[in-house]
Amino acid sequence: MARHVRFHETGGPEVLRIEEVPTPEPKAGEVRISVRALGLNRADSMYRTGRYVIEPQFPATMGYEASGVIDAIGPEVKELNVGDAVSVIPAFMFDQYGLYGDLVIAPARAVVKNPDTVSWEAAAATWMPFTTVWGALIDLAKLGKGDYVVLSAASSSLGLAALQVANFVGATAIAITRKGEKVEELKSAGFAHIIQTGLDDVTAEIMKITDGAGARVVFDPVGGPDFEGIVKGTSKDAFVFIYGALSHDITPIPVLHVLAKHTTIRGYEFIEVTADDEKLARAKAFITDGLAKGVFSPQIAKVFPFEEIVEATRFLESNTQFGKIVVTL
Missing domain, CATH: 3.90.180.10 (Medium-chain alcohol dehydrogenases, catalytic domain)
Incomplete structure (x- = not known):
């Protein structure tokens, strides 16, 4: 039995x-x-x-x-x-x-x-967090050296996995959190840049961290009223991934910014990787390599x-x- x-x-x-x-x-x-x-x-x-x-x-x-x-x-x-x-x-x-x-x-x-x-x-x-992150940040956005990636709900298992993936490929992660008590935990996890919604001007802080260039990638499971400020902090030709809807409020989109910067706002699901044998094999290889090297934990x-x-x-x-x-x- x-x-x-x-x-x-x-x-x-x-x-x-x-x-x-x-x-x-x-x-x-x-x-x-x-x-x-x-x-x-x-x-x-x-x-x-x-x-x-x-x-x-x-x-x-x-x-x-x-x-x-x-x-x-x-x-x-x-x-x-x-x-x-x-x-x-x-x-x-x-x-x-x-x-x-x-x-x-x-x-x-x-x-x-x-x-x-x-x-x-x-x-x-x-495997759930790292495969999800791989599909959006590596397979689709081609995140790499010199890039900035904004991570909403950064204290989640996916946000923390995304930090490690960003570090692995030479990108810089920017954490977004709404809870003040999470700030010290995020610092301990290795985030050098942390923005607290409701306290900080999200757009201004992203632009300051990126020296005015804006972030090329956003990985967001929240949506809601803070989404607009995050998108306004993106660079030209940025990728904005929505992989959840934790906020129950309306999610505004800064249309003029999207038009002027040619921003791609895209829904993303984990199944895009797991339903595709070729992608799943590449995800396995990437993550196993990171685990074996001790950079993914x-x-x-x-x-x-x-x-x-x-x-x-x-x-x-x-x-x-x-x-x-x-x-x-």
Whole structure:
């Protein structure tokens, strides 16, 4: 038997249950993983509460990120073997695979071998944020040496991953945060430039930091009233990526700036990478290289044991964490 986290109705974290289920067997193109650590994501909570792009079918399981050891392989699987230490990249939907468990199935195309130096916890916290960042900043924007990139919600796991990616390619990251208590944490994480909305003039600060040139890339999951000031701080031919809508307020666009500067404002989704085998392979290579060199190291906010999955989920939904929440088995 295996232990999986399942829920039988939508609701708060309290609907989660650890239940015994028959040990799953891998089919063609799949592997079974003995899980050592899980990474929690906001999409997990949206799915559990019935606010995701698909509806849960009960009893439902979930989970996008995990690290562990392959203990069984299905037919047609190449380049992966029993005993490999691996991580799972979120390249599927919750109704296809769920990784909240001790023995889980994952599609081989979404599995990547771990560098020897990476812990289970770090491996489980890496692939969602770093793959998302790679797709926008590296694949699409071609971020590189001398560029400035503005990162809204900079204290999120994606914002912190984007800082490390920017440093890796020689770009300079500018953090945007609305919470004063996050400023010191962002400094400790390595941000040299931090702008606090509601206190600083966002446009003026970006232009000051960039010596009047403006930022060439923006990576924003927030939108809302501060978006206009951020866009006004961009350079000619800038890329502005919107990958979320955390603000519930109207998002104004400075049309004259966009026209004059030839700004590209673009919606961006993680699936643009994970649904494309060629892009996914390039993302794996880039991130594995950064991990092996020790320049990519996901910020972990707190680690919980598997038996405390409800408490871990409550902490995720408190919005007080700095970095990724990990659950270990």
